[in-house]
Amino acid sequence: MRRDGATAPSVVPGSAAATPPPGRAQYAPPTVAPAFQRAPTVAAPLPPPPRHDNIKPLAIGAAVGAGVVAGALIGGTIADLHNERREVVEDGRTIYTEPDRIIVRDPSGQAYVRGDDIYRFRYGARDIRTETVGGETRTVVVRPDGTEIITVVGRDGQMLRRIRRDRGGREVVIIDNSYRDPRAVGGFYVDVPPPVVNIPYDRYIVSADDASPDVIYETMEAPPVERIDRRYSLDEIRYSPNVRMRMPSVDIDTITFDTGSWTIPPDQAAKLQVIADGINRALQRNPSEVFLIEGHTDAVGNDVDNLSLSDRRAQSAAELLTQQFNVPAENLTSQGYGEQYLKEQTDGPSRINRRVTVRRITPLLNGGTASAAPPPR
Template structure:
C-alpha cells in the first residue's frame, strides 16, 4: 500500500510503514533562489547561498535522494551525502541493518542528552562526538535512517524544551529561542568541518494512527530543521530529517505524552559513506578560521 501526501510518500512494507519525503521541500520553504532541472533520469535542484556557494541536491525520478554536495565559486565540490547504493532498487527491509548493541562506556545521561538539563558544553560535546563504538563499515543515508541499530552507535540530543501540541508540528514563536544552544553547537561543528551532517528526527506519542503519526513526526523534524536555518543561520545542506512516528517513545505509554512529542538531533557524519577523500582534502584547503570554543 502506498499513501501519497504533498511532499511525502508513506509505504507499507511487510508489517510496518516507512516514509520518504521530498528532499528539496525544505530548501524551497526557505525562499531565495531555487531552481531544478532534469538531466536524464535524475533531477538536479540548486539552492544559492550567500557568497556564491550553491547547494546541489540530486534525486531520482521518484524523488529519492541520490546525493547532495556543496559547490564553491571556484568550482570545487564537496560531497555531503552520497545515498546511491547501485544495482537494483532495494526494499525497505533490505535497507535495515542489524548490528549488536554498542557497549557504552559513558553514563546514559551523556548518551541521550536532554536540552532541558544539559549545559552548552555538554550539548556541543554530544553533537561533535564520534560513534560510541567502532562500526564494521559506513552506510547510505537510507540505511542510517531506517536502521535503529546503526543510529544507536551515536549520541543524541533530545530537544525536550520544544513542546508540540497534539496533532501539531508548529513551533510557537515563544519557543524558537529554545533551539539557540543546539543551533550554536551545530554551527560551531560545521565551522570546524564543513562536511558535517546532522539528522533531525521527529517523534510522536502513541495517540492516532501509524500513518498519521509518521507524517506528523516528519513535519515536526522538518519544521525544526527549517527554524535552525531561518533563525540561526545553520547551513541547510548540513541537515537532513526523518519522521519516526511513535516507534521510539521516551516514555512507555499508549496515552498522550508531551515527552514523546519531541525532536531529536544526532551527528551522523561518521556513519555515512559520503565523502571522497580527495574532496575532503580540497575542502580543508580553504582558509582556516580559528576554532570556536563552546561558550
C-alpha cells in the same frame, strides 16, 4: 501491552552503563517496538516521495513572524491533511500519499515515512533551477553569495548525492547516498545488533533541558559508541535503528508539541539557540558535518497520522534552525518516527514523547573517517 498487540518494546541500547539517572527511569531510554527490529516483509525499495520541481526562492524574513516560522509546511495540524491523503496498495504494501510525503506500510505492520529535504532549501535562495543530465535530475539552489547546493536524484527518484559548490567551482560532497549494500533489505534496512553503550547514560542520550552548552557541543562532535565497520547510505541510517543508535543524540526536550500539531510555539522557538550554537560550532570545525533531526509523537492516534506528524515536527525544527539561527540547510536532514520510540511508556497523551532529537551522522555516512572535512572534488 501496546495497543497494537505487540509486547512491550525492548530497550535497544544494550549495556548497564546506559541506565537512566535516578528519578528519570520512566523517561528513558527511548525504546523501539519489536516490529522495527526485524527486516520488512516486502524487500522492494521504498517509493520516492512526491517531487518539488517548481520550488521558488523564499526571501529571508518572509516566513517568520512573532518568533514562529510560518509557511506551507511549518505550523499546522494533522487534521488539515486528512482530505489530501490518498491510499493505494502496491506490491503488497499500502502507500499513503500526501502532497509532500508518503507513508508506506509493510504487510508485517512496519511503516515508514519519506519526505523531500529540498523544500527547506528555498529560504534565502537567489535562484532555484532543476535540470536533467544523463538521466539524473539535479536541483540547484543558488545562494546570494553564489554558492550552489546541488541535489542529485536518480532515475528511480531516490536521492544520490548532495554537493556544495563554491563560487570558484570547488565541490564538496556532503551526502553520498548512491552506495547500496546488497545485504540491506530493500536498500534501506540493515540488520545489525544493537550497540553496547559504555558511556554514561546522560552523555549517550543528552537532555537539552539539563545539559550545559559545552556538553551539547561535545555531543555534536562525539565519536560513535562502537566502531563503524563501513559507510552507510542515508536511507540505511534513517530506517535502521541499530545503525543510527551507534551515535549519541540530544533530546531537544526544551521543545514539545501540542497534540496533533507540528507548530513550534513562540515561547519555545528561542530554546533552539543552544542547539544551533552547538551545530554551528561543529560546522566551523568541519563544514561537511551532517545532522539528523528526528521527530516523534506519543502513542495517541493511528500510526499513519503519527508518522506524518512526526516527520513534519522534524522538518519544523530543521527549518527553524536555518531560518532563525543560520544553520545551513544542506547540513541537516530530517526524519519522522511516529510513536516507534517512546520515552515515556504510556499509550495516553504524553508531552515528553512529542519531541524532536538531533544526532550527528557524519561518521555513519563516511564509515567512521569523518574527523575532518572531505577533500574538494
